[in-house]
Amino acid sequence: MNALAATSRNFRRAARLLNLDSKLEKSLLIPFREIKVECTIPKDDGTLVSYVGFRVQHDNSRGPMKGGIRYHPEVDPDEVNALAQLMTWKTAVADIPYGGAKGGIGCNPKDLSKSELERLTRVFTQKIHDLIGVQTDVPAPDMGTNAQTMAWILDEYSKFHGHSPAIVTGKPIDLGGSLGREAATGRGVVYATKALLEEHGKSVKDLTFAIQGFGNVGSWAGRLLHEQGGKVVAVSDITGAVKNSNGLDIPSLLKHKEDTGSLKNFSGGDDMPAEHLLGQECDVLIPCALGGVLNRENAQDVRAKYIIEAANHPTDPDADEILSKNGVIVLPDIYANSGGVTVSYFEWVQNIQGFMWDEEKVNRELKKYMTRAFLNIKNMCQTHNCDLRMGAFTLGVNRVARATMLRGWEA
Numbered sequence: 329m330n331a332l333a334a335t336s337r338n339f340r341r342a343a344r345l346l347n348l349d350s351k352l353e354k355s356l357l358i359p360f361r362e363i364k365v366e367c368t369i370p371k372d373d374g375t376l377v378s379y380v381g382f383r384v385q386h387d388n389s390r391g392p393m394k395g396g397i398r399y400h401p402e403v404d405p406d407e408v409n410a411l412a413q414l415m416t417w418k419t420a421v422a423d424i425p426y427g428g429a430k431g432g433i434g435c436n437p438k439d440l441s442k443s444e445l446e447r448l449t450r451v452f453t454q455k456i457h458d459l460i461g462v463q464t465d466v467p468a469p470d471m472g473t474n475a476q477t478m479a480w481i482l483d484e485y486s487k488f489h490g491h492s493p494a495i496v497t498g499k500p501i502d503l504g505g506s507l508g509r510e511a512a513t514g515r516g517v518v519y520a521t522k523a524l525l526e527e528h529g530k531s532v533k534d535l536t537f538a539i540q541g542f543g544n545v546g547s548w549a550g551r552l553l554h555e556q557g558g559k560v561v562a563v564s565d566i567t568g569a570v571k572n573s574n575g576l577d578i579p580s581l582l583k584h585k586e587d588t589g590s591l592k593n594f595s596g597g598d599d600m601p602a603e604h605l606l607g608q609e610c611d612v613l614i615p616c617a618l619g620g621v622l623n624r625e626n627a628q629d630v631r632a633k634y635i636i637e638a639a640n641h642p643t644d645p646d647a648d649e650i651l652s653k654n655g656v657i658v659l660p661d662i663y664a665n666s667g668g669v670t671v672s673y674f675e676w677v678q679n680i681q682g683f684m685w686d687e688e689k690v691n692r693e694l695k696k697y698m699t700r701a702f703l704n705i706k707n708m709c710q711t712h713n714c715d716l717r718m719g720a721f722t723l724g725v726n727r728v729a730r731a732t733m734l735r736g737w738e739a
């Protein structure tokens with residue numbers, strides 16, 4: 329199912345549970361602004377190449393719009409739209425004073441040199457600089473982008489608007505980035521997992537985990553679960569997959585990946601086909617890569633008892649139904665991966681205050697926000713007699729609807 333259709337379907341189910349006025353429902357679904365720009369750059373060999381960049385600003389009723397920028401060959405307007413909408417509900421679930429946005433460029437960052445990536449990022453920033461802003465729309469990293477990408481955006485934006493560290497989050501510490509932001513999404517995933525497991529009388533150290541995607545989010549989640557005694561029995565990424573039923577030594581696997589650029593041929597495990605990861609025998613499955621990976625074709629194969637959605641929209645609504653029938657508990661993306669945007673909020677606050685927090689404070693506050701959001705979701709589940717996805721959606725949508733109504737529509 330198309331990402332936008334899937335996200336909008338979840339939104340409409342929540343709107344029905346909340347008895348939202350149909351006109352308000354329609355207005356919440358339509359994005360505030362959709363931007364599409366052509367980005368042409370000279371390649372290192374002098375030839376010209378053109379890319380299409382997008383920024384969808386979904387909603388700003390609760391504060392400046394916020395969300396990552398993705399560099400990936402499959403970036404398309406519908407998916408960016410869905411991801412922007414998810415950011416609106418996510419920031420509301422986390423109860424941070426933001427709306428939602430997302431951006432992306434349809435490119436394969438692995439095919440571009442560092443200087444080509446820099447030129448592309450600067451051209452994209454030139455095209456959107458007057459539509460983003462510290463109090464209007466604040467980008468951050470997502471798939472295929474990182475702290476360096478944010479540094480280029482900061483520099484290019486500052487040429488037009490003066491030095492503006494708070495224009496992006498997830499930037500290098502030397503430029504005003506927050507301690508703890510790089511690990512924050514993975515750390516938040518672990519706090520979320522523990523909140524869910526505790527409720528079921530279980531603990532990380534007694535369980536096995538399989539992780540799809542070993543980039544920023546997947547590698548941090550894996551590292552922290554391993555540190556806390558969890559057994560990570562399988563990991564995959566674009567280069568392949570590796571398994572060990574006794575548990576992979578995650579620090580050694582990270583070193584192997586750094587040395588060889590691949591998960592293949594790791595001496596501490598056996599290679600396996602990457603497409604077997606989602607059906608791997610384990611207690612907890614954590615998708616940390618692309619959207620829509622769990623669908624009606626493969627949901628039946630899942631053997632885990634819990635799915636923690638670290639990626640955005642990894643499970644489509646058809647898969648949700650199958651998993652629910654099979655008793656698999658799904659912790660939804662708009663809560664499970666909200667640790668990243670929560671620490672982005674802390675970074676923005678630090679930039680505006682001109683005061684840096686220590687890492688212990690960042691992690692302590694993150695835990696507080698993740699724990700509070702879980703309790704709020706559980707309350708909504710009880711009120712509406714619904715699963716965790718609808719608990720999270722009703723929580724987020726209700727907060728955005730309330731803010732929208734309070735602001736009103738008078739011209």
Ligand SMILES: NC(=O)C1=CN([C@@H]2O[C@H](COP(=O)(O)OP(=O)(O)OC[C@H]3O[C@@H](n4cnc5c(N)ncnc54)[C@H](O)[C@@H]3O)[C@@H](O)[C@H]2O)C=CC1
Binds near residue numbers: 540542619669
């Ligand atoms: N970076 C962040 O702070 C946040 C990221 N997310 C979401 O988490 C997910 C991962 O993002 P990042 O870790 O930042 O991206 P990343 O670019 O650092 O890593 C992505 C990983 O996915 C792997 N991958 C790509 N295609 C794959 C496939 N077909 N099978 C298996 N693995 C595959 C890549 O090899 C890489 O290891 C995305 O859905 C993103 O939207 C959500 C919240 C915040």
Ligand SMILES: O=C(O)CCC(=O)C(=O)O
Binds near residue numbers: 397
């Ligand atoms: O840190 C942020 O501002 C946004 C992170 C993001 O793109 C996401 O949560 O999907």
